[in-house]
Amino acid sequence: MSARVPLPRWVDIALLPLLNVVLAFLIGGIVVVMVGQNPLEAVGIMLYGAFGYGSGFGYTLYYTTDFIFAGLAVSLAYHAGLFNIGPEGQAYVAGLGVILVALGLNGQPWLITVPAMIVAGALFGAGWAFIPGYLQAKRGSHIVITTILFNFIAVSMMGYIISKILKPANVGSDESAPIDAVSRVPQLRLFWDLFKNSPVNISFFLALIALVAVYWLIWHSKFGFAMRALGHNPTAARYAGISNAKVIMITMALAGALAGMVAVNNVGGVQGRLILNFVSGAGFVGVAVAFMGKGHPIGVALSALLFGALYQGGQELAFSMPGITREMIVTIQALVILFTGAMGDMLRPPLERIFGPRAQARAGDV
Template sequence: MSARRPLPRWADVALLPAINLLLAFLVSGLVVLLVGENPLHAIQVIIYGAFGYGDGFGYTLYYTTNFIFTGLAVAVAAHAGLFNIGGDGQAYVAGLGAIVVALALDQTHWLIAMPLAILAAAAVGGFWAFIPGYLQAKRGSHVVITTIMFNFIGAALMVYMVNRVLKPASSMAPESDTIEMGGRVPQLREFSSFFGYSPVNLSIVIAVLALIGVYILIWHTKFGYAVRVLGANPTASRYAGISNSKMIMITMTISGALAGMVAINEVMGVQHRLVLDFVAGAGFVGIAVALMGRNHPIGILLASLLFGALYQGGQELQFVIPAITKEMIVVIQALVILFTGAMEGLFRPSLERSFMLFSPEQKSEAIERETAKTES
């Protein structure tokens, strides 16, 4: 009998991420100790900064919104056995679709501009992901390599578009015209003073709808079943009559469209114009979010909220404890990403062996060995 067995579902989705997160916080605590500060006080500051007052909570939700979109983008592709690490580029280029519609309709009403901008951003982001999907499906180019390259291509394209096409002649700053009120996504502070001056906006509603939509799509539709079959066994998928190349291209397009929703949050909800580097690495954080959330919408929601709290709480920590610099905050965030993302399987072998000791089969074998010893 093998010395290891697969973890129970609850241990895989809850216990293992919790252990990884605890280890990340322990190592982060050592970093705080190295500068002579109290780690427990630092944790209290992070929690208060992220959830303790309206402004802080609003900023946490603002970051969470971006991470939900990019986490879902990675997760949808992952269910098809694809590793889409081009979320940054897809979200960035999708800003073109959002700004064009927003500027064209900013004299109307956000109820008109927002849905059309969502479609435009989804179309551009989806197209930017479709190309690597096509190259993988039809030419055998690995999607990891092509999505990496398309991040750089997208960055270069956006520099050209912002500086040479969208920048007003009277402006020296690398940014587009400012969107008028009719083309902006309303911020939650317009409905409740609780959120203070935080930039969280109605894009968070789109994020929640995206979580629900992805859950239905992947687990309650024929298409979602085909996606999961492709991810589990491409050979069986082909034998079942599923067009793997078609599924790859469609799945990548959906993935890119989800990443493109970051542009709605940033361009129309926060910046109110198109600026350079507005994605700010959210696409790469989405990889850790998807891994930690086990590619499930509920897990992605919780992981996004965690990273949103770390981003906002980290800024509060830097303000309250000056000895903890911005670079140290980045290190702490990186440690969480490292242990919950890149090294998420670090404790899996040990946990599998531990659960094996308590399995009914193992107990039965132990009883049989004791009985044999007694009889002999």
Template sequence: MDKMPKWADVLLIPFINLLLAFILSGLVILAIGKDPLVAIKTMVEGSFGSTNAWGYTLYYATNYIFTGLAVAIAFHARMFNIGGEGQAAIGGLGVALVCLAVDWPHWTLALPAATIGAAIFGAGWALIPAYLQARRGSHIVITTIMFNFISAALMGYLLVNALKEPGNMAAETRDFPAGAHLPSFHEMLAPFGIEFSKHAPANISFLLALLCCFLFWVLIWRTRLGFAIRSFGHSETAARYAGISPTKIIMISMMISGALAGLMAINNVMGESERLILNSVEGAGFIGIAVALMGRSHPVGVFLAALLFGFLTQGGAELQLWENIPRELVVVIQALVILFTGALDNMVRAPVERLFLKFKKRVA
């Protein structure tokens, strides 16, 4: 069967979906008595108009890259991991325990150790739903959602009763050692004579996120395990016939997914807060679902979608600050983006495919 070109599927369809979402969002802004052109200008300038704005946009995008990749690898194995929120929170626990256990002399030692801690804790938290799916037939969507609530309760208990610094009323740990401080963009670029805002939270974990994008591509499209994951995702029956173990694929895929979600804590816990605080994930686990959907579970698409949602998050804060537009409106915009790129994707895809096929027939 003839299909439209790959570039149209990867670029044109998402662009049209985004355009429709933003047009509808503009109408919503107009309905509340605000100028949509002023609103989009404020969002763009607040997200990309200065190094400080870029720093916040890339900080949020880094979170979404990790959680988007986490959901994407589960998608390739035909699983819907809704537990990124909880896995990222538990990953933060792993980071905190590693950073507080040793008086680290330098971040070059602390970062690899914290990365391992975040990945192990995130993977371990995803292992239980994976086992229940593989061995007991429990649906992964239900169990991962339940484990989000369990992780929230567990983190609340630990931060109030076990990890809280004595004498501190806030539910948070003590500050990490100075040697666990990660270089910010300001510190990274200063040696090259490039000025970057010292107040922006973007840090070296952005480069770690880019490395994970590359390793994700290598794993899925250049390794035997990646082929097995994709084969299982396309057809479990064919995978079984080829000798691929469904139990093995489910367990490994979910553990990698949980590890990627856990790595988000390197950015927000170790890089930005420099201590573990309650509700440090702030919904990034759920936004990762939209990022993976919009990015078509490809690392390049995930990166671009994460940048978009980073723009929406930072731009939404600017709207609230300067235009007195409720930040909840950004949730509406995000929902419209998800709606058009996910649920209503075929509404755009079907007519575009027909146009390409009609054009191809005319040329032939």
């Protein structure tokens, strides 16, 4: 296997993912043509549904918020050489912490309850992610296997807790008691009419803060240096005096805390109660978001916005163009994941031939 040719950073982080998305949409367009629909019209409907009016844009930002948190949970661990597949379960368990605190403080102003929900969600998510981190650091269990299995454990455990413990006696569906409106995470529509009839709330700004915090942690902190050293070469990190086991456990706990913010967005804000499967696959989408964004917070933000637009635009497309079924929309979303994730480097060789010599020449000049 030939060694990779270095690419300019803007090509690697921006141009390559963009070309992958374009290729995915071209193939998706072929699928649309095969069922007798106009692909350009379909794209126009999706863009309008995602960005063309206030409510649709609000839904796009709501999905984007979840995907930012999940993508950061994967990206942070990846810089330490850990493949965290567990944001789905970590967010689900974090929902338990959010609802317990919210119901305990129910009726208090949101300025009191929301910070408490953030702390509780972070702690429960961190605790659930810490266990696979401990098993990797102390017992040698592979982080991919344990985080996948912990997703299944979280689903079963939370299903029992919601339906058998938290469900009020006078409620027919499997859900907890509701959070009073005054105690919930405020919706942006309360401050801005543009987002009326949409679920986006101030968790979106928490996601933006998380992007900045993760960037600082990875590239401008001592612990971030230890993480990256571990991710690049565990043996060298150990000889440099870094406790690899400690870094693994702390990194996984931080990743779980980030995933736990999905619960703040949904349980504390949108749903206002703890319901079954409220995460709805956002944790798994976070894996694609992280790899499409190359593990960089800016890339994560852009890819999360893309997937948020795909989710909201896809719903608009299914409503406005009945000839395109929900299954076809899922297929288009899957194509984006395929070309940006599993086949993300397919277009890299031609880009290396175009931009590689320039990058090598600049490196030689330096």
